[in-house]
Amino acid sequence: MLLAIRPARDFLGHGPRITASQLVSARSVGSVPRLQAQVADLSSALDGNTNNVPPPRFNPVPVREAVTPPVRPVVSALPQNRDEFWRKVPLWRDVSTKEFHSYSWSLLKFLEAALPEEVPYDRSGTQMQTRDEFIKDVFEGITAATMAVRMTPYILSRINWHDPRHDPIARQFLPLKSRMIADHPQLTLDSLHEEADSPVKGLVHRYPDKALFLPTSVCPTYCTFCTRSYAVGADTATVSKASLKPGRRRWEEAFAYIASQPQLQDIVVSGGDAYYLQPEQLTLIGERLIAMPNIRRFRFASKGLAVAPGRVLDEADQWVDALVGVSDKARRAGKTVAWHTHFNHPGEMSWVTEAAAQRLFEEGVMVRNQTVLLRGVNDDVETMGGLIRGLADNKIFPYYVYQCDMVKSVEHLRTPLQTILDLEAKLRGSIAGFMMPSFVVDLPGGGGKRLACSFESYDRATGVSRYTAPAVTGRDKENKVYEYYDPVDSLPGKTGS
Numbered sequence: 423m424l425l426a427i428r429p430a431r432d433f434l435g436h437g438p439r440i441t442a443s444q445l446v447s448a449r450s451v452g453s454v455p456r457l458q459a460q461v462a463d464l465s466s467a468l469d470g471n472t473n474n475v476p477p478p479r480f481n482p483v484p485v486r487e488a489v490t491p492p493v494r495p496v497v498s499a500l501p502q503n504r505d506e507f508w509r510k511v512p513l514w515r516d517v518s519t520k521e522f523h524s525y526s527w528s529l530l531k532f533l534e535a536a537l538p539e540e541v542p543y544d545r546s547g548t549q550m551q552t553r554d555e556f557i558k559d560v561f562e563g564i565t566a567a568t569m570a571v572r573m574t575p576y577i578l579s580r581i582n583w584h585d586p587r588h589d590p591i592a593r594q595f596l597p598l599k600s601r602m603i604a605d606h607p608q609l610t611l612d613s614l615h616e617e618a619d620s621p622v623k624g625l626v627h628r629y630p631d632k633a634l635f636l637p638t639s640v641c642p643t644y645c646t647f648c649t650r651s652y653a654v655g656a657d658t659a660t661v662s663k664a665s666l667k668p669g670r671r672r673w674e675e676a677f678a679y680i681a682s683q684p685q686l687q688d689i690v691v692s693g694g695d696a697y698y699l700q701p702e703q704l705t706l707i708g709e710r711l712i713a714m715p716n717i718r719r720f721r722f723a724s725k726g727l728a729v730a731p732g733r734v735l736d737e738a739d740q741w742v743d744a745l746v747g748v749s750d751k752a753r754r755a756g757k758t759v760a761w762h763t764h765f766n767h768p769g770e771m772s773w774v775t776e777a778a779a780q781r782l783f784e785e786g787v788m789v790r791n792q793t794v795l796l797r798g799v800n801d802d803v804e805t806m807g808g809l810i811r812g813l814a815d816n817k818i819f820p821y822y823v824y825q826c827d828m829v830k831s832v833e834h835l836r837t838p839l840q841t842i843l844d845l846e847a848k849l850r851g852s853i854a855g856f857m858m859p860s861f862v863v864d865l866p867g868g869g870g871k872r873l874a875c876s877f878e879s880y881d882r883a884t885g886v887s888r889y890t891a892p893a894v895t896g897r898d899k900e901n902k903v904y905e906y907y908d909p910v911d912s913l914p915g916k917t918g919s
Contacts, residue, residue, distance in 0.1 A: 563597030615868035638694035639666035697726035701744035708748030734778035779816040790821040820859035838908035865904040
């Protein structure tokens with residue numbers, strides 16, 4: 423993507439003139455308007471100190487009339503040599519610049535190359551769908567989805583492109599319009615009410631001793647079921663995002679708030695995805711948290727180990743080195759750091775995952791996993807059990823299995839509460855207790871996480887389950903009852919997809 427750089431108006435003579443020394447100062451403070459404000463303050467101060475000083479007197483000296491220098495035309499800062507280099511590839515010789523810049527075009531070209539002429543429409547393979555029909559289905563799904571589409575080469579390579587409609591990995595990242603069903607009336611973009619629980623932008627403080635810090639809103643891949651679809655990723659046809667771009671001023675406000683709350687002990691650094699922080703940013707955040715006396719532990723939340731594990735093995739990439747450095751410093755300070763990652767299906771793991779997890783284990787980095795229960799992905803005992811055992815074998819602690827949040831456009835991925843209850847009942851006892859995750863519901867309305875089985879009531883006929891959260895009392899939440907709603911098509915008498 424070309425970066426359009428336009429000169430500031432004041433540099434073109436439409437405002438106060440700025441000297442070279444002032445320009446250097448402007449760079450150091452970060453903006454020309456801030457510099458002008460400082461100069462204005464200085465001028466008024468000088469004016470106040472010159473009331474009793476007589477004006478200087480000079481002898482008249484003849485001065486030659488100034489010659490106005492020729493005005494040079496303003497040259498665009500954009501590159502002038504715009505060679506359409508991609509046309510050298512025979513397959514792309516007719517591709518325009520606009521198409522080449524388009525992510526949608528890139529996805530289209532990938533699908534055209536990866537898909538066979540026909541793919542199965544039903545699981546039995548008796549009904550088929552042409553490549554063009556499937557691609558049309560994808561792009562109609564993108565138009566209706568709340569999340570943009572982004573996948574890493576690793577994830578693209580783990581999908582079975584001979585049957586993408588029924589592939590459990592593709593199901594998480596590639597929206598199909600034909601698969602979507604009408605939203606439950608209670609679904610929202612911010613089902614957990616994170617924005618309502620944010621004392622400063624990008625910081626969610628719901629539990630008494632824990633807060634969620636969101637330094638970025640970008641991820642290496644975008645999950646179609648993202649709980650933070652109100653903010654994460656690019657705008658879509660249906661959602662204008664409340665972007666949380668990295669910014670030092672916003673970060674400083676978050677750090678100041680964390681330091682001012684002595685009861686805060688635990689910080690989750692998420693996003694977006696911590697994988698998209700630069701190594702120096704990761705180090706900065708880690709060192710600031712280590713230096714705060716009230717903080718005892720923190721975790722970096724990133725799906726990176728599941729979607730781009732090769733980065734952990736890349737000797738030229740400093741991200742993991744930064745994570746290891748922060749972990750070591752925290753340990754010496756008597757504090758703990760962990761990486762919380764996000765695997766949903768055993769097929770996401772490969773030998774690359776095993777090697778990456780082994781490196782983290784040898785470096786002393788604790789890794790925990792948080793899974794989301796998804797219809798057609800991991801909602802059976804064999805798949806969920808295989809995932810949990812695979813994580814344990816790779817020294818990754820299975821931490822949580824979440825009931826899918828009540829966010830828009832994912833009704834086809836949600837399961838009834840009964841599914842998570844049955845999975846836990848059938849798996850508990852077959853896996854070592856310390857490797858058994860907690861099966862939880864993150865309560866709509868900001869009640870926080872509760873064990874799925876701890877409901878006050880659950881009416882399978884209406885699909886309504888009710889929970890209380892005694893520990894969450896802020897912002898008029900004391901004694902509040904929280905409700906989770908099963909997908910409408912899963913209710914008795916309905917037909918699920």
